[in-house]
Amino acid sequence: MSIGFEQIGKTFAARVTGIDLQRGIGPAEVEIIEDALARQGVLVFEAQRINDDQQQAFIQQFGPPHQAVLKEIASNHPHFYDIGTVDFAGTEISRESVAYQYMMANLLWHTDGAQNQPPIRLTALHARTLPAEPPPTEYADMHAAWAALSPAMQASLEGLMVEHSIFRSREQMGMKLSDFSQETLNARKPVQHPLIRVNKRTGRKSLYLASHASHIIGWPLEKGRALIDELIAHATLPQFVYSHDWALHQLVMWDDSWTMHRATPYTGSQPRYLRWCAVREIEAV
Numbered sequence: 001m002s003i004g005f006e007q008i009g010k011t012f013a014a015r016v017t018g019i020d021l022q023r024g025i026g027p028a029e030v031e032i033i034e035d036a037l038a039r040q041g042v043l044v045f046e047a048q049r050i051n052d053d054q055q056q057a058f059i060q061q062f063g064p065p066h067q068a069v070l071k072e073i074a075s076n077h078p079h080f081y082d083i084g085t086v087d088f089a090g091t092e093i094s095r096e097s098v099a100y101q102y103m104m105a106n107l108l109w110h111t112d113g114a115q116n117q118p119p120i121r122l123t124a125l126h127a128r129t130l131p132a133e134p135p136p137t138e139y140a141d142m143h144a145a146w147a148a149l150s151p152a153m154q155a156s157l158e159g160l161m162v163e164h165s166i167f168r169s170r171e172q173m174g175m176k177l178s179d180f181s182q183e184t185l186n187a188r189k190p191v192q193h194p195l196i197r198v199n200k201r202t203g204r205k206s207l208y209l210a211s212h213a214s215h216i217i218g219w220p221l222e223k224g225r226a227l228i229d230e231l232i233a234h235a236t237l238p239q240f241v242y243s244h245d246w247a248l249h250q251l252v253m254w255d256d257s258w259t260m261h262r263a264t265p266y267t268g269s270q271p272r273y274l275r276w277c278a279v280r281e282i283e284a285v
Ligand SMILES: [Fe+2]
Pocket: 106, 110, 111, 112, 261
């Protein structure tokens, strides 16, 4: 069966057919998916009844695995985090826990791993348990957002560097440095990334932003934060957003180099459990 793509968002995001992740994929499929990621940003693989090993075998063909090192939300596997109301063992995650507070920052528009150097390149999130009405995940097309800026605004942004830090996103959710272990504080130093990135396949430019984005290098803190806030507000206007409705056993894979995303609130009592893993860029950006 050949691989097919059907665009499901206004400007980006596609449903993939013809891939069975239980059986795995080879180099030819990897190349086709890489090309689709460069053009669609978000790919939805339906009805994939995969386990951890199969999810890892799939994503590791696209780059080195991101190590799940944060002690505060440790999973039972070095490359996975748990997303939802329960952990890998099916135990409810306490709303008072640091792990829960940490996850709440996913409600902010962000790019996975922008607080790292090299940053995360691709994320794969697999729906293992879902409530009857799962909350959608929203994605923003940062290529389209860049293209919609005026030429004067684009010119003013060229060359800017942004400092990213995990503590900036958590600070916005009311967390304090004292909520983190000393080990985490030592390991998670701020990093710098360009505000504008260029896709190597398509040549298209995009904004590279996240809730982790703290300020513009060389600018007064508040002036830089105001610009970051303005650009995130612009990039997440409805015309740039695809809202994804989850179905059980879907795997959604996205390109973090030119998309942002956020979780939406879930207040129901039914368990919700998604398994998260990622691969990083090979080189610093
Ligand atoms: Fe995320």
